[in-house]
Amino acid sequence: MPELPEVETIVRALRRSPTDEHLAADRRWPSLLGLTLRGAELGWERTLAAPSPAEFFARLPGQRVERIGRRGKFLRFDLSRGDTLLIHLRMSGDLRVEPAADARGRPLPLEPHDRAVFYFAEGVRLAFNDARKFGRIWLTDNPAAVLSGLGPEPLDPELTPADFYHRLHARRRLLKPLLLDQSFLSGLGNIYTDEALHLAGLHPLTLSHQVTPAAAARLLAAIRAVLEEGIRRNGASIDWAYRGGSFQNTFRVYGRAGQPCPTCGGTIERLLVGQRGTHFCPTCQPLPPN
DNA sequence: AGCATTACCCGCACGC
DNA sequence: TGCGTGCGGGTAATGC
Numbered sequence: 001m002p003e004l005p006e007v008e009t010i011v012r013a014l015r016r017s018p019t020d021e022h023l024a025a026d027r028r029w030p031s032l033l034g035l036t037l038r039g040a041e042l043g044w045e046r047t048l049a050a051p052s053p054a055e056f057f058a059r060l061p062g063q064r065v066e067r068i069g070r071r072g073k074f075l076r077f078d079l080s081r082g083d084t085l086l087i088h089l090r091m092s093g094d095l096r097v098e099p100a101a102d103a104r105g106r107p108l109p110l111e112p113h114d115r116a117v118f119y120f121a122e123g124v125r126l127a128f129n130d131a132r133k134f135g136r137i138w139l140t141d142n143p144a145a146v147l148s149g150l151g152p153e154p155l156d157p158e159l160t161p162a163d164f165y166h167r168l169h170a171r172r173r174l175l176k177p178l179l180l181d182q183s184f185l186s187g188l189g190n191i192y193t194d195e196a197l198h199l200a201g202l203h204p205l206t207l208s209h210q211v212t213p214a215a216a217a218r219l220l221a222a223i224r225a226v227l228e229e230g231i232r233r234n235g236a237s238i239d240w241a242y243r244g245g246s247f248q249n250t251f252r253v254y255g256r257a258g259q260p261c262p263t264c265g266g267t268i269e270r271l272l273v274g275q276r277g278t279h280f281c282p283t284c285q286p287l288p289p290n
Numbered sequence: 291a292g293c294a295t296t297a298c299c300c301g302c303a304c305g306c
Numbered sequence: 307t308g309c310g311t312g313c314g315g316g317t318a319a320t321g322c
Binding site: 002003005006073088089090091092132134135180182189190191192235236237238254276277 | 311312313314315
């Protein structure tokens, strides 16, 4: 489900200080910062990518959450004994923070599809819910080994239009699958890629090495614009996975095949590119002659 | 050799 | 009921 803006929204919510003014209004997200892990349980063992369940259960208790962050579509929790907890939500993963027990101390029931649950000494728990079971969790003292293949962060100002242009020309690939490739750029998924290509006026089948410097600059600006708009709207909520965000209300092309293009009024088309549904406006996003 | 492409796989829920 | 589809990504096989 989640792409960069959805993961960023979750990270910001998990990070919020308990004294934060919003917390009183939204009890779904007490801050996890500073809380101490007491234990965990797994509802689906394969959700744990590493280490073994035995080692996972042995290493977790007693570690405090010192930092919460994001790298690409990974959530990252730095713990107090040098370990890092990494969570990738893949297609259908979601997180909840909630009390672990009621006022009488009775454990509260879990939801269907809760694959992992982290219990904290302070009485709250973090539940990882994932209907499709594609999501993964790592507990590691070397997070760089898991994250090392990721390309640059699209919102990092150190990534300049010139860098981006050079990266595009270092490959000879279709723009759509290239932008989805996390080793090229980290954080984009199917929705924001289609939205960015439309905003930049580039056909998804454009070859990366034929993008001009001006078009590369436009594309990078469009990627940043759609990601920032997504973050501002707390992400997108689509299909049966509702997460509170509203970016879906501003989709220009994604999921709108057969409907009018917001720019020119022409009809949005849908293609299959690399097994992924791809939505675009043939008028606003012409395919350059080879 | 190394890069790019394609097909397939992984569980499940939903709409038609 | 059956089929197509999906906010992701890993792997294997094939092609240039």
